[in-house]
Structures are given as structure tokens and as C-alpha cells.
Amino acid sequence: MGKDLPEEIAAELSQRIGRGEFAPGARLPSERDLSAHYSVSRPVVREALSHLKSDGLVEAKAGAGVFVTTNREPRFFRLPDVDIDETDSLAQIMELLMAVEVAATRIAAEHRTEADLKKIRRELLGMEYAIASDRLGDEEDFAFHRAIVAATHNPYFMSLSRHLEKGTRNVILTARTNTKMNLSVQLDAVQAEHQAIYQAIAEKNPEAAAVAAATHLRNATERARMYRRR
Template identity: 30%
Template sequence: MDNPAIFGTIERPRRLPDEIAQTIMSAISSGELRIGDKLPSETEMSERFGVARTVVREAVSLLKFDGVVDAKRGVGAFVADRSERTSFRISPACFEKRREIVKLLQLRTSVQSGAAALAAEFRSDEQLEVIKSTFAELLSANQRGPEDAVEERVDAELRLYRLITEASDNSYFCDVVSMIEANIQTHLRSAFLKNTAACEFKDSVVEEHRAVVQAINDGDAEKARTATRRRFANAATSLAERKDFA
């Protein structure tokens, strides 16, 4: 191609309800909207955004289920005090994504366990140190809790198992894990974060990760395989069995 700069990065468009919800979130974050403030009516917002009222209604529903606003029938929607939430909420739009996460976790159960077994055999000392360092980052985020460090916790876990896969010295495992992670980051990150906040900040989960790292440290391929399979199988089961999973 004579001019390689002719093509640029294409931004993936978001759905209109997501765009509107994000705009309202930005207004809350900047202080333009404060706790207790009433949002404009559906009619007003549909005119301002230039969209149908059904689009506005869906955006407000997303914010309502995420605990950002409280909606009162016949009165309107108000900015909620998120510090007073007593339960973790997830929007209906995430249910289908969570089903996809279960499927990916089922796939990762086989792929990551095989990669971990090879990593226990073939990892270098340098790779082991980076794996341990990343596990320490996961521990740190876990100790700070889901309110403060859910993104760091998710990113540390994804990076941990990517590093373990790279230590397997098998490019095919690396390709599959890269595909899985790209799918999570591009399409499922929001639901992945919410599920992590709800299910993954537990001592038992940390110990499952620790068992994987310890087996790789010890060079025990079968223990690494078993520990990794247990971790991802438990994660898939935990998500599938959640009471608010539909």
C-alpha cells in the first residue's frame, strides 16, 4: 500500500442508551447533578439528545439498576446516594453478557489448566518472579476491596494468567488466551467487573490463585493443572449459581 496512513483506528460506536447513561454519569461526576437532584423528564431529555423517549427510558433504567438514580412512578428520576446501597445490583442488559462469561470461563478451565501445567515445567526464573509480582498486585487489590480496587483486581488477574500462559512456551495457548481476554475487554468488561465485585473478593478465591502460583513455583505440572482447573471451574459455577442470574 502506497499510503499506510490512509486507514485510521475505527472507534466502536456505543449504543444510544449507553451514551446517554454515560452523559448523565459525567454530569453527576462533575457536580452538575448532585445527590437528590431530579433529572429532566423523558420528553425533555429526548428533545435535548435528539432521540426517542424509549431510548431515554432504557438509559434511565440502566442507571436505576446500577443504583445511580432512584425512579419514582409519576414523580421522576433522582440522583441517588450510592454510598447508601445495601446490595450489589446489575442491569438486565448484563444478564446475557454474564452467560457469555460463563462460557468463556468454561473454555478457560481447559485452556488455562493446560497452560499452567506446561508453565510449571518450562517457566524461567525471570518469568516466575514476574508471575509472583503480579500475584502480589492481585493480593493488594483484593485487600483494598471491591469499592476501591475492582478494576485493578480484574486487570491483575487477567495479567497473571496471561503471564502464566506465556510461560508455557506454547504459542497456541497464547493465541487462545489472547482471544479470550480481548473478548472480555472489548465486549464483557462491565459485566466482568460487576461479577468480580460480587463474587471474587473472597479469601477462598485468593487461596485458589495462590495454589496455582505455588504449584508453578514448585515445578509440579499436575498440581498446577488441577489447581487452575479448580479455580476456573469454581468461578464458572459460582457465576452460574448466583440467585440474580437469569
């Protein structure tokens, strides 16, 4: 696990709740047990649980522990699966990601630390290695964008990003699969777009970072359209 440990633990616990591993009304493991399971301190676990509480997934009961909520009104939404052949659906989802990703990238350029930058670069190099190894690199791509959101140090951006995770992963997987299968000559261009985003964040240039992120998303949308025309 990386620097944003509470977010990563919260995301995994959220997935376990979603899979039914912890049913509605079930008690989560204690802070001590979760701390041992994830090999982190109890304050890290406490912060992760706080994220889940703010999302309405769990509730604390004095003296009893933390429980998965029952009969709750969802406090969040998730993106539907993306059908690359549904032009309107793809365009609308990309518009949403444009609003979130561009803003997050701008803020990350302002607030990032050296540790944040190191993590973003690690994922950038991971994508480069994936291309050289003839792999999709979708996991590295998602991790790159997640690292940027973490670099905002804004818990609301991080929470929103977590709720959009399934849809974002699907968009990235679909985009990279189609680029590799149908537009392989574009792979270097995709990597260059990510490099431009990284460079602007490294230089702490919010405007350049926002432009680079917007350019990447517009080009990703156009590549999807190019695929549909083939």
C-alpha cells in the first residue's frame, strides 16, 4: 500500500461490503484486528473507517463497534458500465470525468508533495514498462490517476474518486484495450499525454496541468470515436 493508506483501506473495505463479505448489520473487525490485517497503525484504520462513515456505509455504536448500515439511503452514485458503442453514454461519462479529473489535476499541481510526485512517477513508469512488455497497463493507468487525486490532499475529491472507481476503471480498460487492438500506433501518444500531465505537476504549474489533463481526456474520447468508425 502507498501513501494514501486510509483511502486504500477504505476502498478495499467498501468493496468487501459491496461483495457481501460484510452483510448489512454485520460488525466489522475491531480496529486492532484491522490494524493487524493491513499492517498499519490504528489511527490509519480509524481514518479509513471515518471515510466509510461519511459515505454512509457503516455506523459506530458506542461500546459495541462499527457495523455495516442497514436500510440506508445511498449517499453516493456509481458510474454504469461503459459501452464503447454507445456514443451518447461514452460522451456523457467522459464529460463527467473531464470535470473531475481536470480539477483534481490542477489542485494536485498546487498541493503535491515530493512523496506524491514520486508515487505519480512510479505509476507513469509502470505504464511505460507495461507498453514495452506488450501489456495493457490499465492497472498502472488507473493507479496514475488515483495518485493524482491523492495528491490533492482533498478528502472530498478522494471520496468522489473512490465512488467513481468502478466506472473509471472500466473506461480505462475499454480505452486501452481498443487502442492496443485497433490503434496500436497511438500507444506512444497516450504515454506522451500522461508524461505531459506528470511534467506539469512536477513543475507545480496548475494551468499547464489542467490543460494537459483536458487534452488527454479529449484525445481519449476521439480515439474511442476512431475505434467506432473502423
